[in-house]
Amino acid sequence: MDDATRIPIPAPYTGPNVTGGLAEIFIQDGFANDDPRLWVPLSPGRWSRPLCLNVSQGYWVHLTKVQGGGFLSRHKHPAPVHGFVIKGSWRYLEHDWVAGPGSYLFEPPGEIHTLVVDEDCDEMITLFHNTGALIYCDENGKTTGTTDVFDRIDACRVHFKNVGLGADYVENFIR
Numbered sequence: 001m002d003d004a005t006r007i008p009i010p011a012p013y014t015g016p017n018v019t020g021g022l023a024e025i026f027i028q029d030g031f032a033n034d035d036p037r038l039w040v041p042l043s044p045g046r047w048s049r050p051l052c053l054n055v056s057q058g059y060w061v062h063l064t065k066v067q068g069g070g071f072l073s074r075h076k077h078p079a080p081v082h083g084f085v086i087k088g089s090w091r092y093l094e095h096d097w098v099a100g101p102g103s104y105l106f107e108p109p110g111e112i113h114t115l116v117v118d119e120d121c122d123e124m125i126t127l128f129h130n131t132g133a134l135i136y137c138d139e140n141g142k143t144t145g146t147t148d149v150f151d152r153i154d155a156c157r158v159h160f161k162n163v164g165l166g167a168d169y170v171e172n173f174i175r
């Protein structure tokens with residue numbers, strides 16, 4: 001584009017902001033390549049990296065990482081989930097597709113599924129936007145346990161304290 005047709009970048013907004021508005025969350029490196037302590041272990045070979053833990057609307061946005069294959073227990077959602085695959089591949093036992101880098105997924109409320117990462121996948125990383133809860137259930141759909149944003153916050157507090165970041169480090173992600 002030559003200079004005659006280039007539209008100049010506008011001036012930044014410097015006026016007042018809304019009353020009661022929250023601070024943005026900006027995470028330069030969501031993969032936390034410089035500090036693996038930001039990955040909160042879920043179980044051997046599985047981690048969750050918090051990005052936004054939203055206590056006023058009951059959702060959490062995070063990266064799920066699985067190394068060496070494995071699964072996430074069968075569960076149901078009472079509210080929608082959005083997923084976007086960044087690395088590796090995985091599938092649900094209940095569907096016939098395989099998600100890979102660039103795949104987007106909407107999980108409708110009420111669906112029950114079991115996420116599997118096959119052993120030939122060294123590492124999978126997927127961004128999930130979970131609302132409400134994961135409701136773990138048995139093969140008949142009967143509830144066996146739950147996890148929500150408040151459970152995630154508690155788990156982060158324990159982990160961040162144990163790795164020396166301090167329990168309050170989780171506040172960086174809470175809105």
Ligand code: FE
Nearest residue numbers: 077081107113
């Ligand atoms: Fe799910």
